[in-house]
Amino acid sequence: MAQHEVHHHLGEHEYSYWPLPVGIAVLLVPLTFIALMVWQNPMLAILFGGVSLVLFVLGIAGWIREFFSKGHEEGLGMPAMMFFIVSEVVIFGTMFAGFYMARATHAEVWPQWVPKDMNLTIPLILTFILWASSATIAIAEKLFDTGRNILSAIFVLLTIALGSAFTVIHVMEWLHLWHGGFTLSSNMYGTGFYMLTGIHTSHIIVGLLTMLVAIYLLLSGKAGEHKGHTYIKAITLYWHFVDIMWLLVASSAYLIGSLA
Amino acid sequence: MAAVSYKPYFSAGLKEWIFTTDHKKIGIMYGVTSLIFFLVAGLSALAIRLELYQPGLQYMSEDAYNKALTIHGVLMQFWWAVAIWGSFGNYLLPLMIGARDVAFPRLNALSYWFFFAASVLALITLLPGNHIRMLWTGYPPFSLNDNAGPVAFYALIIHMLGASSLASAINLVVTNLTMRAPGVTLKKMNLFLHSFLAMNVIQILGVPALAGAVTMLLMDKYFQTAFFDPTRGGDPLLYQNLFWFYSHPVVYVMILPAFGLISEMIAVFSRREIFGRTSMIIAIWGIAILGFMVWIHHLFTSGVPDWIRILFSYTTVLIGVPTGIKIFNWVFTLYKGSVRFTTPMLYTLSSIFMFLIGGLTGIPLGLPAFDIGVHDSHFVVAHFHYVLGMALTLAVFGGFHYWYPKFTGRMYNELWAKIALVLVMIGSNLFYFLQFIVGLEGMPRRYADYPAIESWIRLHELQTIGSMILGFGVILAIANLVFSTKIGKKAEDNPWQSPSLEWLIPSPPPPHNFDKIPHMPEDWDPYHYEWLEKQHKKH
Numbered sequence: 001m002a003q004h005e006v007h008h009h010l011g012e013h014e015y016s017y018w019p020l021p022v023g024i025a026v027l028l029v030p031l032t033f034i035a036l037m038v039w040q041n042p043m044l045a046i047l048f049g050g051v052s053l054v055l056f057v058l059g060i061a062g063w064i065r066e067f068f069s070k071g072h073e074e075g076l077g078m079p080a081m082m083f084f085i086v087s088e089v090v091i092f093g094t095m096f097a098g099f100y101m102a103r104a105t106h107a108e109v110w111p112q113w114v115p116k117d118m119n120l121t122i123p124l125i126l127t128f129i130l131w132a133s134s135a136t137i138a139i140a141e142k143l144f145d146t147g148r149n150i151l152s153a154i155f156v157l158l159t160i161a162l163g164s165a166f167t168v169i170h171v172m173e174w175l176h177l178w179h180g181g182f183t184l185s186s187n188m189y190g191t192g193f194y195m196l197t198g199i200h201t202s203h204i205i206v207g208l209l210t211m212l213v214a215i216y217l218l219l220s221g222k223a224g225e226h227k228g229h230t231y232i233k234a235i236t237l238y239w240h241f242v243d244i245m246w247l248l249v250a251s252s253a254y255l256i257g258s259l260a
Numbered sequence: 261m262a263a264v265s266y267k268p269y270f271s272a273g274l275k276e277w278i279f280t281t282d283h284k285k286i287g288i289m290y291g292v293t294s295l296i297f298f299l300v301a302g303l304s305a306l307a308i309r310l311e312l313y314q315p316g317l318q319y320m321s322e323d324a325y326n327k328a329l330t331i332h333g334v335l336m337q338f339w340w341a342v343a344i345w346g347s348f349g350n351y352l353l354p355l356m357i358g359a360r361d362v363a364f365p366r367l368n369a370l371s372y373w374f375f376f377a378a379s380v381l382a383l384i385t386l387l388p389g390n391h392i393r394m395l396w397t398g399y400p401p402f403s404l405n406d407n408a409g410p411v412a413f414y415a416l417i418i419h420m421l422g423a424s425s426l427a428s429a430i431n432l433v434v435t436n437l438t439m440r441a442p443g444v445t446l447k448k449m450n451l452f453l454h455s456f457l458a459m460n461v462i463q464i465l466g467v468p469a470l471a472g473a474v475t476m477l478l479m480d481k482y483f484q485t486a487f488f489d490p491t492r493g494g495d496p497l498l499y500q501n502l503f504w505f506y507s508h509p510v511v512y513v514m515i516l517p518a519f520g521l522i523s524e525m526i527a528v529f530s531r532r533e534i535f536g537r538t539s540m541i542i543a544i545w546g547i548a549i550l551g552f553m554v555w556i557h558h559l560f561t562s563g564v565p566d567w568i569r570i571l572f573s574y575t576t577v578l579i580g581v582p583t584g585i586k587i588f589n590w591v592f593t594l595y596k597g598s599v600r601f602t603t604p605m606l607y608t609l610s611s612i613f614m615f616l617i618g619g620l621t622g623i624p625l626g627l628p629a630f631d632i633g634v635h636d637s638h639f640v641v642a643h644f645h646y647v648l649g650m651a652l653t654l655a656v657f658g659g660f661h662y663w664y665p666k667f668t669g670r671m672y673n674e675l676w677a678k679i680a681l682v683l684v685m686i687g688s689n690l691f692y693f694l695q696f697i698v699g700l701e702g703m704p705r706r707y708a709d710y711p712a713i714e715s716w717i718r719l720h721e722l723q724t725i726g727s728m729i730l731g732f733g734v735i736l737a738i739a740n741l742v743f744s745t746k747i748g749k750k751a752e753d754n755p756w757q758s759p760s761l762e763w764l765i766p767s768p769p770p771p772h773n774f775d776k777i778p779h780m781p782e783d784w785d786p787y788h789y790e791w792l793e794k795q796h797k798k799h
Binding site for chain 1: 266267269272275276278279280281282361363364365367370372373374376377380381390410412413416417419420423426429430431433434437438439465466467469471472473475476479482483484485487492493494495498501502770771772775
């Protein structure tokens with residue numbers, strides 16, 4: 001509990017260079033969007049977007065480095081991740097609300113909106129891929145607990161491979177449906193379908209990025225520290241959440257969506 | 261207390277301020293940003309009042325009036341009523357639980373920069389060509405219309421604010437639950453912290469709903485999705501439901517911490533433990549939970565079935581119960597207490613008085629039979645300006661004065677502070693009480709003009725005069741606080757003689773707060789004033 005006592009030097013001001021560049025990078029994201037869509041100035045958008053990306057990568061890299069060299073982390077990452085997941089559930093909830101509201105109130109016209117290309121084979125394959133990835137990350141966590149870091153890193157890598165396969169297959173599926181005339185703006189099924197699956201896939205991508213950092217931590221030995229331990233546990237929890245969410249997303253967007 | 265005396269937390273260089281991860285400096289940064297936007301929002305309110313002084317359009321076009329309403333609404337809601345708690349919470353939470361900082365200090369700094377990013381975006385909307393005129397609610401289909409201005413600003417500002425609120429809420433909940441010093445149990449925790457905890461839980465559950473709603477708005481406008489387009493299966497009511505699912509609980513995000521401040525101040529200035537302390541904590545959580553079950557009362561005229569309206573009417577009136585418990589407990593705390601009428605105490609009592617008027621007019625508003633009649637009238641505006649406008653602002657200013665010695669190490673000028681409060685109370689009651697009357701007579705809200713009815717003109721004239729007195733009082737109070745940082749008397753460490761943890765360290769605190777993490781004894785409690793007296797006798 002009193003670990004933070006160690007980190008603070010009496011009478012000294014605490015500061016860190018990294019939150020500000022990350023903050024500016026995040027400010028530039030809406031500005032990029034506004035430059036592109038409101039001011040109709042693509043050059044400005046490219047400038048904002050580029051600067052944002054550079055600042056973000058530098059800021060986060062510096063942040064991670066500082067996190068492991070000094071800082072006040074006290075293994076509180078797990079409760080924070082749990083609260084974060086609760087808020088994520090609500091975000092998904094809003095999209096489910098929109099989807100089911102339309103599904104219930106437009107039940108008569110809904111069947112006309114279902115495209116012919118919609119089938120349940122691909123979502124089934126995607127489900128198996130994600131289940132497998134949940135298993136591999138769980139094994140990786142077990143191996144890490146018993147101190148076999150290299151083997152653990154291999155299983156994290158396997159999880160990344162499965163997650164990437166999921167993303168690629170999903171994007172191909174989207175392109176296929178989109179070219180068949182089923183788009184984001186067709187009707188509420190199109191909107192609900194692409195928004196639910198799109199938001200979910202964006203979470204997959206974030207999960208994959210966090211795993212890249214995990215591999216670095218495992219191989220460099222930093223995962224053995226208290227802080228690295230919390231990190232690995234937290235991202236594992238996040239990945240399980242994304243997998244469970246997929247079951248809800250897939251059963252809504254594919255199954256309940258395509259039922260006549 | 262300390263053998264060595266350290267320099268105060270604020271005597272730091274520019275680098276240490278800009279890159280700071282210290283919760284106290286971040287709290288001050290939130291507070292200053294919040295106050296600046298509060299003044300901008302206040303000035304736009306005065307412009308609105310000036311326009312309503314006489315019927316007809318004198319000073320601004322209808323378009324400019326819409327912009328002024330939008331600026332006033334958005335800034336007051338998000339930059340003042342919500343963000344000011346970022347200030348108090350950041351500053352006070354670690355001090356009250358006996359910690360040296362929050363759980364994630366760098367994330368805390370990043371939360372402030374998210375808030376700053378939203379501020380930058382809000383300032384850009386003031387530039388020509390970027391104005392938004394969709395009011396603070398941003399209802400479709402109007403907000404998707406080009407006349408409403410670029411919806412991207414509205415949606416992305418809310419995304420930035422949401423990121424800030426969420427990161428900050430998670431951070432502070434974790435801090436509160438895991439970093440309390442030994443002896444500071446959940447039961448002994450300050451009531452401000454209980455209400456602040458409930459507030460942050462509401463934020464974690466509610467902010468994503470608003471973020472989802474504005475994301476749909478953004479997608480509908482720029483990527484032609486169908487969320488709010490009835491011809492393709494969408495429904496504008498979806499927005500209203502999601503919006504109010506957050507934006508009703510957000511009024512408790514605003515008012516619960518204000519209740520917390522009231523509890524702190526009323527206890528210390530009555531020198532009594534809060535009456536019915538357990539029932540206070542239950543009431544806080546009762547309000548927080550019920551707050552999520554009442555949002556339909558904002559949609560009473562939007563075409564929802566009767567049985568839903570009746571259900572939500574019940575839950576709305578039910579909120580009066582925990583709120584009533586709190587008010588009774590405050591009054592009973594005063595009973596047989598040795599009350600000191602210092603400036604913060606006067607602000608506190610004024611706040612309770614204003615909340616009572618606002619709360620009692622809120623109950624009829626929860627009944628559809630009455631609400632449909634006064635829907636979108638100035639009656640509603642007066643109601644929420646009594647509760648959120650006045651009760652909240654008075655509690656916040658009470659808090660500014662109460663913790664002023666802690667924040668700055670100096671005392672404010674007692675006389676000017678009291679004069680300012682008298683002006684604020686006269687001005688606000690003249691203004692908002694007459695707003696109730698003109699609202700009952702049928703004056704609709706959001707209009708720049710009104711028919712030249714004799715009694716309405718008189719009522720509007722008096723309201724505008726009241727608003728000017730109110731504005732003058734607020735500026736006087738802020739001027740007093742600002743100038744006192746330079747010319748105020750040096751304050752003692754514990755001027756109010758409170759055993760609450762933040763007063764047991766020097767004022768202003770050193771950068772690290774506590775020389776040693778405190779171990780609070782069994783008989784200590786933030787409201788047991790005898791404990792402090794016993795400590796004094798020991799020395």
